[in-house]
Amino acid sequence: MSHYSDMFEHMLNSQSRWLMPGPDLDIVISSRVRLARNLRHAVFPHYAGRDMMIDVRRQVFDAALNMDVFKNNWAIALEDVSDLDKQFLIERHLISYEHTNDGDGRGVIISSDEGVSIMVNEEDHIRLQVMLGGFDMENAWLEANALDDAFSQSLDFAFTPDVGFHTACPTNVGTGLRGSVMVHLPALVITKQINKVLQTISKLNFIARGLYGEGTQAMGNFFQISNQASLGYSEEELIDSIKRVIKQVVEQERMARERVLKTGRMMLEDRVLRAYAVAQNARIVSSKEALELLSLVRLGVDLGIITDIDNALINDLFIITQPAHLQKISRRKISSRQRDIKRAKIMREKFSGEKEDNETKS
């Protein structure tokens, strides 16, 4: 495994695997399977002292080091990472907010295509996640399962036949599996059906959150939908139920889009084309507004209202217009105000397909 010094540079110049095209890309951005695992002979991170945290991390890193699949990946001790770089990893969905808490012993292993990330000593000893573009729970699950098997060769996971995998939080006990899908549901929002849909999935024991998971608000019509229960079902049953529920949500969004196109095409074109025009011309754009604009532009592309750009460009902008990314691109810490200006500039440049030679000073 390489040291992480070149990792951020590499990431800045590449796009995460989970933003690559996949099935149902017009509605599903990405699919993720996460497995929670803990070592049998160590206490959960929340109760562990510094030495035990570091020892657990060493064990997990060593296990990964011995696996062929983890060649050319990065393994990072988070105490070596600056706050800005941690924020950068959060924006790329490679670590959670919780994982940036103070204290030695936290770590993360990241595959070079950013499709796999393994948080060490977050809530559990291991949080293994596999992300793929589009609606592809099946392959995400297969890949996660293979990685889990590989780790099991050298690590002794806390598992009892009656309970399944032990986890720090009881909601994860059993398979330790959580599947989640990032979906874009603008038409359900426009037609005001979104609350009904979210209530329905909540009755099915699913939960919808904002872009950055637990505790974050839905913005720009993006939702992360995941299963809540993990106990009492097999992994395959869980994956199947996630696929079923998401398929329904996708169908409802697709019907809502058709309905909007049929009964309010002009209104929709107006909103989409205004957003596209503003995204191409604004000089100051907050991160919240950027998400809202990009959501409408994405909808415009998906519905054929906007034809001169593709979703890859929009996906890229979703990531690079975020605060830490803007600062990594600028190669320095910049204020919120400066970020709003930089964000607008990057959107203009990306949409126009060319760099501007000089920038108006504020």
Place this chain on the structure above:
Amino acid sequence: MSHYSDMFEHMLNSQSRWLMPGPDLDIVISSRVRLARNLRHAVFPHYAGRDMMIDVRRQVFDAALNMDVFKNNWAIALEDVSDLDKQFLIERHLISYEHTNDGDGRGVIISSDEGVSIMVNEEDHIRLQVMLGGFDMENAWLEANALDDAFSQSLDFAFTPDVGFHTACPTNVGTGLRGSVMVHLPALVITKQINKVLQTISKLNFIARGLYGEGTQAMGNFFQISNQASLGYSEEELIDSIKRVIKQVVEQERMARERVLKTGRMMLEDRVLRAYAVAQNARIVSSKEALELLSLVRLGVDLGIITDIDNALINDLFIITQPAHLQKISRRKISSRQRDIKRAKIMREKFSGEKEDNETKS
């Protein structure tokens, strides 16, 4: 004088003289001098019966007919004009709302360049107005005075040396002169100084109204400022005081623009360029929003932020995006919703400098 059948067609294809360039065009759209006159041997229109109304109109039309200056002008009996056409004349500032009230005997004489309009039997027997582009009270007054002299040759105006000209409303008694200037004060609005400025001019016995005079709201940062008192001053004194007050307002707006450019250039560019982008791309635009967009675009042109269009185009759009104009252009009555779509289409076409071949159906 020609019959008015060809008048609307002519107007649709030409721009009013008062939208032509003139001094201080960046802030002052147009200057207007209005004289109120009444015939000595007729009661004020409000008390006049139908026969007297028609007789007064005949006298005024005959007087105009005999004046060289009124060759090639239009003299119109308003009972012959449809509601839509009356609204069209209001939008071109050629008649007032009050002048569209029911009842026979109202009329208007309009010069072919629309620089002069004479309402007959509005509140007074004669409301003679001269409009010029930019800040040019002096020439507007000289032209109005010459027309007044010419009418005095054949009409016997109600005038007594102690009181001056008699008018239906006491506020006009004396000279019967009201000067007004249409100003664009976006920077005073942005810097929140506008109320202070309006309070100051109100203490000087001036009043600020919306674009269409009495009873209309200020929209798009446009204000019509006029003197309130007419009695006790000579015409020259009134014109001088209007010039002085407006000069101050113009200077304050100019200073406010410099201040905004200095301390908030980026914010200003952001607002201006967003407005320009929306004006070029929206599919549905209300008349209120059109004024707001055009106000910001005009400011952008005046400050050199927008360089690919000029104020003549914006002035044109101010007029043709109004409801009656949209319907005259469409050659039929159309609903408010259809007007919003047509308005957006015309703005897109004018700004892009070319006609779109086909229109998306709503």
